Amino acid sequence: MAMLVGAAQLGAALAGWLVVQLGRTDEYGRPSFAPLGLLCVFVFGPPLLLFLGAVHTALMTMPSDLAAQALARRAKGALWQWRCAAPVVIGAAYAAALAAAGAPFLYCWAGISASAALPLLCVAWFRRREERRGRPYSRGEVWFRVLPAGLLLTVAVTVACGVALGTGAIGDYTPPRPAKEAMAGVWASEDGPAELLLREDGVAVLTAMPYDGWDREGSCDGTGTWSYAAGAVEFDVAGEYCRVGTWTVGGSAERPELYALFGDPDAGDVRILVQQAAR
Structure with a gap:
């Protein structure tokens, strides 16, 4: 489930980025994407997103969830509090490694930590639902619930980026106009x-x-x-x-x-x- 949610949020981010890029040209008047590039995105995008969702789960969601459960058993504080704190700490470690390679630490830290929020919320929601129904969800039931939600998220992000681009909230390149x-x-x-x-x-x-x-x-x-x-x-x-x-x-x-x-x-x-x- 965390893999699917991670893939869905990456897909929504990719869709929003594509809308912004297709809606404007580069500083030399050329479109940002050629038709062949778009075809590659649609063909290779879904399996790549699933792979990246699995990687994100292994490196971020799963360690955060396991650390939060372990801390909730051994220390004071509710489980949800530790679920909020764990990705922040783990994200700082990854951001420090990226900062050593020259990336901005604060942006990396915020982005990596925030990327675990939606998968962890969905994990908690599924677990509560499983406790109420008395049995776990099957793999097909997880797919049936996550994929429509991911599609709605992608549509919402796409529309929001399109509106932001159309209203000028997302700026485009403006060439100089010297005398x-x-x-x-x-x-x-x-x-x-x-x-x-x-x-x-x-x-x-x-x-x-x-x-x-x-x-x-x-x-x-x-x-x-x-x-x-x-x-x-x-x-x-x-x-x-x-x-x-x-x-x-x-x-x-x-x-x-x-x-x-x-x-x-x-x-x-x-x-x-x-x-x-x-x-």
Whole structure:
């Protein structure tokens, strides 16, 4: 039962995360998931969730429950009090191990400790029901009760995340919107020789500037003009083979970027230029 509850709460968390990720794009305008990735989630997700539920039961729920029962027999305090305390102590031990690897201790501690709350509550509820009926639940009865509850939990989390995303409670990436004067300067690639000079008089000087042609990706040198509007820079460069087109402003206010997506819009390659110095 604890394995199923652990798998159900992980599945609900996964569903909520997918809703948030599918509802927004990354900072370069690409969707967070390709169709093949979603197919893998639906195919391999259920058995993986059951496995993770079993691991969670072995590492968290079962030790917490056994420790709580042992402490309730030997020390003062109700069983429910020890069930609240045990996962907090065990969670601190796991969080300390993760913190040694560089993870934030408090977030790990809170998340690991909270993950045992629902499985322990369900264990206690099933045990009380078994005491009243005078016989244990069969495995089929446990599945019949836990799976519909897990489905309702998943639906509730999915709807809540969808509402939060739609109302803006869960923020999305907002690119910077610098003034046109701030765009003037040198922009260069950190991964190659590409360099771009945007002058204040509207002249653009291109050096090894990448472009996406009909048949292949290329690069070109040249001089042209540039205009800036709606967070994008549009180029007009002389030359039949220098189709630079439009580059979009990204990055952050502290580190602005110009980027263009080459290839498949769903999983294309991004070419990035970072502002080096204003002129």
